[in-house]
Amino acid sequence: MTANSLKNQPDERGHFGPYGGRYVAETLMPLILEVEKAYNEAKADPKFWEEIELLQRDYVGRPSPLYFAKSTTEKLGGAKIYFKRDELNHPGAHKINHCLGQILVAKRMGKTRIICETGAGQHGVATATVCALFDLPCTVFMGATDVERQAPNVFRMKLLGAEVIPVTSGAGTLKDAMNEAMRDWVTNVHDTYYLIGTVAGPHPFPAMVRDFQSIIGTELKEQMMEREGRLPDTLVACIGGGSNAMGLFYPFLDDADVNMVGVEAGGHGVDTDQHAASLTGGSPGVLHGMQSYFLQNEDGQIQEAHSISAGLDYPGIGPEHAWLFDQKRVEYVSVTDDEALDAFQKLTKLEGIIPALEPSHAFAHVMKVAPTLPKDHILVMNLCGRGDKDIFTVAEKLGVKIDG
Amino acid sequence: MSRIEQTFKALNRPALVTFIMAGDPDAATSLEVLKALPGAGADIIELGMPFTDPMADGPTIELAGGRALTAGANMKQTLQMVRDFREGNGETPIVLMGYFNPIMQYGTNKFMDDAATSGVDGLIIVDLPPEEADEALSAAKAKNIDIIRLITPTTTMERLPKVLEGASGFLYYVSITGVTGAASADLSTIKPHIKEIKTHTNLPIAIGFGIKTPEDAANMGKIADGVVVGSSIVQTIVEKQDPQSVSEQVKSLASALK
Numbered sequence: 001m002t003a004n005s006l007k008n009q010p011d012e013r014g015h016f017g018p019y020g021g022r023y024v025a026e027t028l029m030p031l032i033l034e035v036e037k038a039y040n041e042a043k044a045d046p047k048f049w050e051e052i053e054l055l056q057r058d059y060v061g062r063p064s065p066l067y068f069a070k071s072t073t074e075k076l077g078g079a080k081i082y083f084k085r086d087e088l089n090h091p092g093a094h095k096i097n098h099c100l101g102q103i104l105v106a107k108r109m110g111k112t113r114i115i116c117e118t119g120a121g122q123h124g125v126a127t128a129t130v131c132a133l134f135d136l137p138c139t140v141f142m143g144a145t146d147v148e149r150q151a152p153n154v155f156r157m158k159l160l161g162a163e164v165i166p167v168t169s170g171a172g173t174l175k176d177a178m179n180e181a182m183r184d185w186v187t188n189v190h191d192t193y194y195l196i197g198t199v200a201g202p203h204p205f206p207a208m209v210r211d212f213q214s215i216i217g218t219e220l221k222e223q224m225m226e227r228e229g230r231l232p233d234t235l236v237a238c239i240g241g242g243s244n245a246m247g248l249f250y251p252f253l254d255d256a257d258v259n260m261v262g263v264e265a266g267g268h269g270v271d272t273d274q275h276a277a278s279l280t281g282g283s284p285g286v287l288h289g290m291q292s293y294f295l296q297n298e299d300g301q302i303q304e305a306h307s308i309s310a311g312l313d314y315p316g317i318g319p320e321h322a323w324l325f326d327q328k329r330v331e332y333v334s335v336t337d338d339e340a341l342d343a344f345q346k347l348t349k350l351e352g353i354i355p356a357l358e359p360s361h362a363f364a365h366v367m368k369v370a371p372t373l374p375k376d377h378i379l380v381m382n383l384c385g386r387g388d389k390d391i392f393t394v395a396e397k398l399g400v401k402i403d404g
Numbered sequence: 405m406s407r408i409e410q411t412f413k414a415l416n417r418p419a420l421v422t423f424i425m426a427g428d429p430d431a432a433t434s435l436e437v438l439k440a441l442p443g444a445g446a447d448i449i450e451l452g453m454p455f456t457d458p459m460a461d462g463p464t465i466e467l468a469g470g471r472a473l474t475a476g477a478n479m480k481q482t483l484q485m486v487r488d489f490r491e492g493n494g495e496t497p498i499v500l501m502g503y504f505n506p507i508m509q510y511g512t513n514k515f516m517d518d519a520a521t522s523g524v525d526g527l528i529i530v531d532l533p534p535e536e537a538d539e540a541l542s543a544a545k546a547k548n549i550d551i552i553r554l555i556t557p558t559t560t561m562e563r564l565p566k567v568l569e570g571a572s573g574f575l576y577y578v579s580i581t582g583v584t585g586a587a588s589a590d591l592s593t594i595k596p597h598i599k600e601i602k603t604h605t606n607l608p609i610a611i612g613f614g615i616k617t618p619e620d621a622a623n624m625g626k627i628a629d630g631v632v633v634g635s636s637i638v639q640t641i642v643e644k645q646d647p648q649s650v651s652e653q654v655k656s657l658a659s660a661l662k
Contacts, residue, residue, distance in 0.1 A: 013535060023504060023531045025460040027556040027581050030563060169466065175457065182459040187582040189558055286505045286531065287457060299478040300509030302456045 006253040006329060009320060014203020017326060019319035022202040024289045027186050032289075035193075036204040038109045043211070048108075052100055052212075059133070060089050060096050062215065066223040066380075071350045072370075079234070079373035081366060083383040084220050086244065087355065091156075093385030094216060094244045095126035095197060101212035103130040106193035113188065115139045116195040117181040119146055119174035119240065120311030120358065121153025122385050123197030128162035138162040141180045144172035146310045153389045171304040174240070174314045178288055198241025199318030202289030206318050213247025220380060221251055228378060234259040234369075237382040238361040239332070240276070240312035242321045244384035249330060259331065262321060263365045265307035266334035276305035277334040278317040279325045287315075292322040308337035308393065309357035311385070339364040341397055344387065356385035357393065407497040407525045408550055408573040411447055412608040418625035418661050420445055421610050422654055423501065423634030425452035425468035426485050427477030428641060434472070436647045438489050442496040444651040445658025448610075450528070450632065453482050453502030460530045462585035464635040468642070479510050483522040490523035499526035499552060499573070507540070516543040526550035526573045534566050541570045554578050555601060555609075557594065564604055574608040574630065575601070579615070585635030588614040595627050618660030625661050633657055 009016045014036075022032055042048040056062040065088065069081045086094040106114060114136050118124030124140040131138035140157055144166040147154055157164050170176035178201075185194045199206045199213070217235075224232055235252060237245035239262040252258045267275030275281055278293045285294040287302055295303040295315035305315040324330040335343075340357055343364035348354045355363060362381050370379060387394075395402050405413070412419060422441055427434050441449055454469040454477045461469075486498055500519065507515050507529065519527070527549055532540060537551065544551050550573030558581060559567060568575075577598060579589030589611075598609060611624045612632030624631045640653050 021536050022533060023536055024533060025530050025556075026533055026554040026567065027460075027558050027578060029533045029535070030558045030560060169463075170456070179457050179459050183462075183583050186460060187586065189581050286503075286508055288459070289531070294505075296505070296509065298509060300455075300506035301473060301478075302505070 006327070007250065009323060010203060010207055014207070016319045016323035018284070019291045019322040020203055020206055021291050022289060023286050023291065024202045025186060027189060031189050032202050034109065035105070038105050039204050039208050042105050042108055048104060051104060055100050056215065060100070062089070063219040063223070064088055066220060066227065069351055075350060076367060076370040078371040078375065079377040079379040080375065081370060082378065082380045084216060084248065084380055086216060086382060086384045087359070087386040091125055091129050092388070093122040093126065093356065094213065094247065095123045096129065097215055097247065098209045098212040098243060099126040099130045099195060102195045102208070103134055103136070106195065107134065109193065111191060111193035113137050113192045114195050115141065115181055115184050115192055116197055117141045117174065117177040118197060119143070119177070119313055120309065120356070121146065121150040121157065121389060122311055122356070124157050124162070124164070125153050125160070127195050127197070128157040128160035131162065132160045139184065140164045141167055141177040141184070143174060143177045144168045146173055149393050150310055150389055151392065173305065173310070175302065175305065182288070198243040199246045199320060200241040200288060200290060200292070200316060206290065206320055209243055210246045210250055210320060213243050214250040216244065216247040216382060217249060217251035220248065231255055231258055232378040232380045234261065234377065234379040236261045236263065236362050236366055236379065237384065238263045238312065238358045239317060239321065240265065240314050240358065241316070242318040244382050246318060246320055248382045253329065260329070261365060262330050262332045263361045264332060264334040265309055265312035265361055266336040267306040269336055270334050273303065274306040275334065276307040276312050276314060278315060279321065279332045280334045282315070284322070290319050292319040293317055293325070308340060308397065309361065311356070311358045312361065333365055335361045335364040341394065343367060344394060353383065354387035355383055356387045357390045358385055359383050406548065406550065406573065407495065408448065411497055412574065412629060415447065418628060419447040419610065419630035420621070420658050420661055421448040421450055421612070421630050421632040422446040422637055423450040423452060423632060424641065425454060425465065425472050425638060426482040427454060427472035427475055428468040428638065429471045429645065430475040431477065431481060431485070433645065433647070435485055435488055437641060437650050438485065439492060440647050440651045441654060442493055444654035446496065446654055448497045448499060448630065450499045450501045450634070451482065451486065453479065453500055453506055455503040455506055458503060460583055462583040462635060464585040464638050468638045479506050483518050486522040486524055497525040498523065499528060500524055501528040502530065504529050504532045512540050513543050516547045516549060520547035520549055524549060526552045528552045528554065528576060530554070534569060537570070552576055557581055557597065561600065564601065568605050571607060574610050575605065576632065577609050577611045577628065579611050579613045579624070582613065584613055586614055588616070588620055591623055591627065598627055618656050621657050622660040631661070
């Protein structure tokens, strides 16, 4: 890494330019510093990485395949399209990558109870999974609205032994679940580790989650060199908090010829007040322990986000994305609910892969740009989660009734 | 000498610090409650700045902020409330308490200017630890506004100097690891911690979180220079919707400290 590397962030106090930092109540501050110390020690310990690598291979099923999407490529008639298939991970999304890493950090710290927040339930399921694996009690905070629209994942978490607490404050979505998790953590600092589900929150979480997720981009680099003998031209990933995108982008940040596109959830449109596009439609502020971009009014009150996808339904974004946005290193666009719904169906039929609604946003963008690109342009989309959990939401939107 | 310093100096008993949320349940009622607090026995007033996502607060104060915002509260209105209060009261210190984002959006420097001219004496910004406070601290100091720091049961002696650096007015000792309005603290566990902190600072220490009844207040008053009562007063405001009931409650809290 050179001095000018884009991979040098954050600084030692956890700042990505003006973003990031540690905006937490004093009760949590000593613990946050402890997490940072534990992570730094773990990072320097080869045994820590050996344990992760073994679990990634034998338990998760990594490396995830790089799949050439022939039908999609032919149908769109432009760029050569690959999918990085993180939806094939056990148990269904990229979230397991940072859950394994964090639970090992929690164990090193001697913590005996795990809490987390979840939106779509993917992070909750992944956390409940690693808690079952390591036999630690797990409490999942989930917005009451999301509990309703993600029933299969709620049941899955319960089967795994987790306690799921529906959060009714606010709109009952991801933001509210995160508030409640923070309150629990403040109350139970002595024995509890908060396993944050994205590249957000106070330092060191954004950097730590990114590091655990960057296995996606690292694998891709190797697979692409093997397959095409060169780096891809464009990377596309959806963004709620931004964990799968950060994991895909980070290893390529210094490869100036690789374009990167982050796709935010445009809900009913970024010109309405019903979307979750924090960069396209928000402004810098402070929430959930970090400075970043948030949807807010001029008085600094946080606005409710909206997205068809519970996993993207968050009015903020990880601080490293805020910084990359300002640096113009990554292009950030948005896709509406309707476009994502259409993409969900197209991808299912074209490739026989039911994607989660989150990467359906990424695919909607791929459908827009791929036809405009030359045939030798290599585009990789991160297919970060599978869509089994979303079939009820999609059925409802399509006016189809399915009874269990 | 600042109003806060003067208040602690003049008292030969623990100070009663009362918290209400600005604009709860509406601007007019809230101002009426505020104006009546000193007469009922409040020595220092903490005025909450409403915020949508109060992560360190329990449901009582979260709901109060929500009611205020629904009734149209914003930062300008909160500062106006302090100006209105100051027309009839020049002595009672007012400390604004809340979260950083509304201050940041107002503009940190402009906020300190306007807060000072409105008659604000101190600030508690819950989610702005010393590590992130440089800019706000120097802007506040330039306007003689005290930055009141939180010390918690998790604050180690090793970390204490960092927290004390730049602290003025008084120290707010959070008696429990938890959110506002939660269970009461155990006196015997916090007493040695407070005693130890006292050896590192001359600032008065007020204890808050979990103090609800006159008995709680009297108990905590034995080991501190002030006690903070918040959630239980906010609860009275919403239940009775009547400044008189709030005054009676504050009177009984005040007499427990005499």
